Amino acid sequence: MNFNNISLCVRRRATARNAYSLFRYYSSSSSPEPYDVVIIGGGPAGLTLATALKNSPYTRRLKTLLVEGGSLAHIENWAPGPDHYENRVSSLTPRSAAFLKRLGAWDGHITQDRVKAYDEMKVWDGLDDSARIEFSPDILGQNVDIAYMIENFNLQHGLLSRLAELNSQDENKTIIKDKARVKSIVRGAEWPVVELESGETFSARLLVGADGGNSPARAFAQIEARGWDYNRHGLVASVKLEWEDFRSVAFQRFLKTGPIALLPLPDGFASLVWSCTPKMAAQLKSLPPAAFCSMVNAGFRLGPVDIEYILTTAAEQVAAGKPDVSEWVQDELEWRLENVELVDEDNNLPIQIVDVLPKSRASFPLKMKHADTYVAERVALVGDAAHTTHPLAGQGLNMGQQDVESLVGALETATRRGLDIGSLLAIEPYWSERYFANHLKLGVVDKLHKLYSFDAAPIVALRSWGLSFVNSLDTIKRELMRQASN
Ligand SMILES: Cc1cc2nc3c(=O)[nH]c(=O)nc-3n(C[C@H](O)[C@H](O)[C@H](O)COP(=O)(O)OP(=O)(O)OC[C@H]3O[C@@H](n4cnc5c(N)ncnc54)[C@H](O)[C@@H]3O)c2cc1C
Incomplete structure (x- = not known):
């Protein structure tokens, strides 16, 4: 496929769409409200961007509007019980947590x-299984946290709460819709004009696309995003451990189909992310809860052939309406484990999971995509956009958190210097600060995924040697951790 042809096609279609929307916009009676x-x-x-703009003494006077297609009311009123954990959970680096602290959202707003x-x-x-890399307090230093596991709702709820607090102290409120x-974005006389499905229109001195992987703002700005589909799904679930793990450890085992990770949550809960083929994700979701738990325990303990055999057979049994699938999976796991030599189970493996929270299993297609640029005249992109x-x-x-920190920094400078905040002069420093740093991370993660998808013996031997070698060098491990949390 030729990228130039695709780009031409996208541009032509975007131009036709723009012309039609522009016609509708000019033929409607009301003029768009400027922001x-x-x-x-x-x-x-x-939400981080809206909070950061309102928190800064330089940008809080900017008239700001945030529009969200979904409902934010249920996040604002989010009050989960102690026996419930959301399935969308993220590991926040200390740097992101420090940023949220500076915004006043971390303490007092995030639960x-x-x-x-x-x-x-x-x-x-x-x-x-003997090729491993470990990061521990002995190497990184006592009291150094690697990351913080947080439900995405907890983060968004905390940001909404902090924004409401900032709004209450200011007559010039940030509006959230x-x-x-x-529905459409068109280039107005000077500024982009956003039209909602309700028919309301707004013009923006600066339009920020924080609108995810299929960003309408990116399409409007005709910015190409390049990358590929991994043909993998990230299967997530909130699970309960057999007993609470007081070690505060994150576990990740690389399987050929993708890594399986168990990340700690409070009160003996954990968050599962199993990157696997779409077929495996569908099979895992189809299993009864007990069989699913046994499969996850198998994912950390058995070889790939055993995992594939048990999962495929169990899913077939479920499809055929067979009873007792869970007992069958547990029996298969137990007798196989008798013949597997686990490397120091107490230290190296997660505590077995015994339950999966109802309706917490979900899967998401995994992609690598990078926009050619993050800025165009009067447009900036942050996060997954x-x-x-x-x-x-x-x-x-x-x-995404670092993008926001950098963009707000650029806008602060622009307002201090009296620049037009939508001009390229104002927003280009954001792009130049973030693009290559993100590009490097995207590249490293992509190569890691590829390296672990090979099962040819020489490659496995080489990467095992590499992993063991790096594991023996504390300085390199400290540097790796510093890079990951920066
Ligand atoms: C399985 C899995 C595990 C992950 N784990 C981690 C992790 O541990 N740590 C980490 O750092 N990252 C993790 N990520 C990535 C992380 O979830 C995303 O990077 C992050 O959620 C992106 O946030 P965002 O605000 O940029 O985009 P989104 O969360 O996609 O938000 C975009 C918003 O824009 C809205 N929108 C889109 N189109 C329109 C429209 N036309 N009109 C109005 N609104 C619109 C959407 O409704 C949505 O609310 C994980 C991702 C997956 C899939």
């Missing part, structure tokens, strides 16, 4: 007793 900043998207990136810090990480190769899907990555290193949301 300094219109943010599309109330996900983690959009801290639902956040779990971890200071140890164990990563190993499913084709050679939820259930407000953007600018880049999407495989979740194996827990970087997507964190990169």
Whole structure:
């Protein structure tokens, strides 16, 4: 496929769409309400940006609007019980947490007793269980947290709460409109004009696309995003451990189909992310809860051939309406485990899971995509609108936080200097600060995914040697951790 042809096609279609929307916009009687900043998207990136703009003494006077297609009311009123954990959970790096602290959102707005810090990480190769890399307090330093596990709702709820607090102290309020899907964006006389499905229109001195992987703002700005589909799904679930693990460890085992990770949550809960083929994700979702738990325990303990055999057979049994599938899976797991030599189970493996929370199993297609640029005249992209990555290193949301920090920095400078905040002069420093840093992370994560999808013996031997070598060098491990959390 020729990228130039695709790009030409996209441009022609966008131009035709623009012309039609522009016609509708000029033939409608009311003129669009002007804003300094219109943010599309109330996900983690959009809400962080709205809060950061309102928190800064330089940008809080900007007239700002955030529009979100979904409902934010249920996130605002989010009050989960102690026996419930959401399935969309992210590991926040200390740098992201520090940023949220500076915004005033971390303390007093994010529910801290639902956040779990971890200071140890164990990563190993499913084709050679002795090839592992470990990050522990001895190496990184006592009291150094690697990351914080947080439900995305907890983060968004905290940001909405902090924004409401900032709004209450200021006459110039940031407006949030939820259930407000953007129908079209056109180039008005000077500024972009956003039209909602309700028919309302707004013009933006600066339009920010925080609108996720299929960003309408990116399409409007005709910015190409390049990358590929991994043909993998990230299967997530909230699970209960047999007993509470007081170690605060994150576990990740690389299987040929993708890594399986168990990340700690408070109160003996954990968050599962199993990157696997779409077929495996569908099979895992089809299993009864007990069989699913046994399969996850198998995912950390058995070889790939055994995992595939048990999962495929169990899914066939479910499809055929056979009873007792869970007993069959557990029996298969137990007798196989009798013949597997686990490398120091007490230290190296997660505690077995015994339950999966109802309706918490879901899967998401995994992609690598990077926009050619993050800025165009009067448009900036942040978060997944600018880049999407495989979740194996827990970087997507964190990169979005850093984008926001950098964009707000650029806008602060622009307002201090009296620049037009929508001009390229104002927003280009954001792009130049973030693009290559993100590009490097996207590249490293992509190569890691590819490296572990090979099962040819020489490659497995080489990567096992590499992993063991790196594991023996504390300085390199400290540097790796510093890079990952920056
Ligand atoms: C399985 C999995 C595990 C992950 N784990 C981690 C992790 O541990 N750590 C980490 O850092 N990252 C992780 N990520 C990545 C992280 O979830 C994303 O990077 C992050 O959610 C992106 O946030 P965002 O605000 O940029 O985009 P989104 O969360 O996609 O938000 C975009 C918003 O825009 C809205 N929108 C879109 N179109 C319109 C429209 N036309 N009109 C109005 N609104 C619109 C959408 O409704 C949505 O609310 C993971 C991802 C997956 C799939």
